[in-house]
């Protein structure tokens with residue numbers, strides 16, 4: 086099969102389109118014919134993109150961990166899916182990704198693709214929408230009527246954080262660059278703050294939940310805008326528990342994981358119209374290196390997608 090691979094750790098310049106063996110699905114896995122895959126520009130900087138969890142080198146590697154495609158082969162011990170099913174999912178970061186004509190992955194890491202989404206649109210969902218879901222539903226337990234602040238509402242996670250929080254019936258306040266205000270309001274934000282000119286911590290207080298995918302100073306200023314007992318979900322870096330205790334808030338960090346049931350609920354939300362996949366740019370697989378280079382600079386909101394089959 087054709088695959089985008091890197092033989093040595095590095096940046097996009099290491100990526101080459103070449104022939105690679107079609108993977109063989111192990112027990113519990115399926116083989117997916119890839120139609121579209123999404124890249125995460127930062128992934129080439131993560132240790133797990135190059136190593137196993139035990140630290141062993143696993144080059145040559147295939148990047149891009151979000152996939153939408155069609156099952157062509159089912160490994161032993163897999164129930165509930167069959168060859169021909171249109172599926173989408175999240176490939177674990179410590180194994181070969183989906184920038185290739187085929188990817189093998191656990192059946193538990195995918196679900197039936199939203200019917201109303203194209204493969205390109207479905208590939209824009211798994212990592213960021215699962216992160217937003219696990220942050221707001223599993224970690225924060227957000228419910229209707231609560232006030233939630235989403236930092237970076239036009240960001241990869243933020244676009245789904247705003248939409249899900251709105252769908253859960255929350256009052257959504259989002260920050261981002263001023264040129265993204267109309268877009269973020271259209272996703273469901275009732276209030277918008279320009280983070281380049283407005284200090285959110287001088288404007289807001291008594292909130293129930295903060296979703297922080299920015300970290301640094303943004304995280305440091307977030308504890309104080311919550312009510313006592315409020316929940317701060319932080320994704321870029323773990324929180325400071327001493328500061329959280331001082332503000333009497335719950336501060337939580339977690340790492341997103343593939344989840345069949347949650348992917349199913351996300352697909353249902355897309356088909357019901359309460360969640361819209363956000364695609365930034367589409368590149369053919371052969372231009373995978375250019376896609377990663379594009380991801381380093383300023384870009385439109387949404388995921389960068391590799392189209393593998395027309």
Ligand SMILES: NC(=O)c1ccc[n+]([C@@H]2O[C@H](COP(=O)([O-])OP(=O)(O)OC[C@H]3O[C@@H](n4cnc5c(N)ncnc54)[C@H](OP(=O)(O)O)[C@@H]3O)[C@@H](O)[C@H]2O)c1
Nearest residue numbers: 216236237239240241242260280298299320321339340341
């Ligand atoms: N723990 C997990 O499981 C998990 C999962 C997914 C992602 N993450 C992490 O979450 C972070 C964000 O990921 P992403 O894919 O959402 O990245 P992203 O697409 O770059 O989104 C970040 C957003 O925040 C905005 N932003 C930057 N500085 C800001 C500030 N001071 N105040 C408010 N907004 C600001 C950015 O706007 P600009 O246009 O100005 O850059 C952008 O819209 C990364 O560190 C990633 O590694 C963690």
